[in-house]
Amino acid sequence: MIRLIMHGCNGKMGQVISKLVEEDTRIEIVAGIDVNLHHSNPYPVFATIHDCDIEADVIIDFSTAAAIPSLLDYVQTKKVPLVLCTTGLSQELIQKVQQVSAYTPIFFSANMSLGVNLLMNLAKRATEILADAHFDIEIIEKHHNQKIDAPSGTALALAEAMNECLDHQYKYQYDRHADRKKREKKEIGIHAVRGGTIVGEHSIVFAGQDEIIELKHTALSKEIFAVGALKAAFFLVSKPAGLYHMEHLING
Numbered sequence: 001m002i003r004l005i006m007h008g009c010n011g012k013m014g015q016v017i018s019k020l021v022e023e024d025t026r027i028e029i030v031a032g033i034d035v036n037l038h039h040s041n042p043y044p045v046f047a048t049i050h051d052c053d054i055e056a057d058v059i060i061d062f063s064t065a066a067a068i069p070s071l072l073d074y075v076q077t078k079k080v081p082l083v084l085c086t087t088g089l090s091q092e093l094i095q096k097v098q099q100v101s102a103y104t105p106i107f108f109s110a111n112m113s114l115g116v117n118l119l120m121n122l123a124k125r126a127t128e129i130l131a132d133a134h135f136d137i138e139i140i141e142k143h144h145n146q147k148i149d150a151p152s153g154t155a156l157a158l159a160e161a162m163n164e165c166l167d168h169q170y171k172y173q174y175d176r177h178a179d180r181k182k183r184e185k186k187e188i189g190i191h192a193v194r195g196g197t198i199v200g201e202h203s204i205v206f207a208g209q210d211e212i213i214e215l216k217h218t219a220l221s222k223e224i225f226a227v228g229a230l231k232a233a234f235f236l237v238s239k240p241a242g243l244y245h246m247e248h249l250i251n252g
């Protein structure tokens with residue numbers, strides 16, 4: 001049985017993972033870490049990772065960027081594999097993640113949904129074929145009315161992934177109302193819709209002469225990110241030190 005430390009255990013994602021693990025006989029949470037200790041959990045909870053004296057095979061993190069430096073110090077010293085899911089890390093912190101991955105395996109992805117990451121692969125493949133055939137590329141993302149940032153980080157990551165296949169020659173067009181002119185050939189339009197309780201939807205439209213191809217992913221609950229993080233944890237425990245991403249998991 002895999003022993004897991006849940007870092008950020010009392011947050012929304014930490015609680016979704018705790019529930020999933022309760023129903024999974026292959027893995028158990030041996031300890032949780034959270035600055036918020038006012039929550040009852042079926043495992044011991046420590047305020048910081050350095051207070052935790054319980055050994056584990058892997059750590060899953062869904063916390064906050066400020067908590068990551070000390071978590072990285074811990075995994076570097078203890079050589080524990082880490083599934084790092086917290087978003088909004090600075091460039092400096094991302095560099096530190098890369099450095100620490102020389103000592104212990106780290107799985108790092110801004111979107112733990114297997115589906116979104118497969119969508120990214122499919123979008124790249126479609127771009128390689130369709131851009132040369134003069135298809136225009138537009139991304140439409142939809143999220144709930146509480147979301148602050150727009151466009152979503154995932155929409156930007158999709159655009160980046162496709163632009164990699166286009167030698168980074170395409171520019172991003174976020175809003176068309178200010179420019180009264182025709183669409184340029186080498187651009188990717190990115191559009192954000194906000195409303196209701198939409199968990200997350202990303203569509204990529206490849207519009208050509210008399211035909212349209214649309215690739216679309218719809219997230220129906222936060223559970224997909226938790227399922228992805230657990231899959232990454234199972235994947236990571238047998239891996240040597242290094243930096244891993246969803247692509248490694250999807251491609252085996």
Ligand SMILES: NC(=O)c1ccc[n+]([C@@H]2O[C@H](COP(=O)([O-])OP(=O)(O)OC[C@H]3O[C@@H](n4cnc5c(N)ncnc54)[C@H](O)[C@@H]3O)[C@@H](O)[C@H]2O)c1
Pocket residue numbers: 007008009010011012013014033034035036047048061062063064065066067084085086087088109110111112113225
């Ligand atoms: N990679 C993905 O697919 C993915 C998916 C969902 C959320 N996220 C990211 O995961 C993070 C957490 O998301 P959430 O929705 O669970 O947020 P949340 O705010 O509900 O939970 C964060 C938890 O971390 C705890 N915390 C804060 N500081 C801490 C510290 N120093 N040490 C330990 N714990 C600390 C908080 O008390 C809280 O319980 C965010 O950065 C979010 O963007 C990533």
